[in-house]
Amino acid sequence: MRKEGKFVLFLGGGAMAGVFGAGVVYQLRELNLYNKIKAVYGSSAGAFNMAYFLAAYSKPKQIDTGASIYWENLQRHFIFPEKTALGFLERIWNRFIHKIPRRKILSVTNIDYLINVSKHKKILDIDALNKCPVPGYAKLYDIRTDKLIYKDIKKDTFEILRQSTSAIPYYSTKKKQRYVDGGMVDGKGGYDYLRKRYPNEKIVICMNFRPYDVGFLSMIKNFFEGLFASFMYPETGVFSRLVHKNRDLKDELSRIEKDKNAFLIYPPKNNPAFASTIEPKLLKESFRLGRKEAKKIIEWMNE
Secondary structure, eight states, rough: OOOOOOOEEEOOGGGGGGGHHHHHHHHHHHOGGGGGGEEEEEOOHHHHHHHHHHHHHTTTTTTHHHHHHHHHSSSSBBOOGGGGHHHHHHHHHHHHTTOOOOGOOOSSHHHHHHHHIIIIISSSOOOHHHHHHOOOOOOEEETTEEEEEETTTTTEEEEEEEEHHHOOOTSOOOOOOOOEEHHHOSSSHHHHHHHHHHHTTTEEEEEOOOGGGHHHHHHHHHHHHHHHHHHHHHTTHEEEEEEEHHHHHHHHHHHHHHOEEEEEOOOOOOOOOTOOOOOOOHHHHHHHHHHHHHHHHHHHHOO
16 A cells, blocks of 8 residues: 555445444454544444544454444344334424424434443443544534534534434434434535545545435435425425435536545445344344455555
């Protein structure tokens, strides 16, 4: 690898599909590439992967701790697909018929449980995180200003992780919560922002889904997600953001393809893990594939 070569890393989200990204950073930790990374950015599951990866700089076992959460702790109490229909009905009721206290509106994901796991079961070592010289930033969406921002993961870490995994419309935010998952409402993987901030650096974008396979069904999904999200936040531009996710992703992919200093990594076709996958065997296989695909980053840096 060229001694002068450094890259900026972006880790995408996707709930349980984030286990692929966990495999990517696991491999980067195995290769001890911290001195080759200028900064790390992440959204949703990618923010969690980033936090444990940075903490593993001084405490290597943190990388194992973070990865194992997917197949050891999130099979119960975290994701509830069966609540989706009723949760969306409650959002319609709240918007057009009668207000429901936000804390009582059903959420498909239990963010409090996830944070509890990282605080008390698979403990994220905050001291180790702060010792890492590589900066890390979580991608968030500001409900009040309708803007995407990036916050330092080393400041108020658990609250930022809570916000970053608050994927609307599936999660009903706390009453005074201002920030939610930026990756959920933005079709771009982070490339445009990073290229503006780091015009001369190499950029690696890690997505936990196959971006070139996105098609008509995902457009329908985005439409309804945008519709129900707008019921909760009618004063924002969240509907337009979600409806245009596929278009924005396609535009960004074309720019990445033209940039010789940008590299996109994503799961192969045989990847078995998706956003709602909870089967440990499948999650471990996706993790293994992430480790394997991460080696392509090294090959690309050596070109």
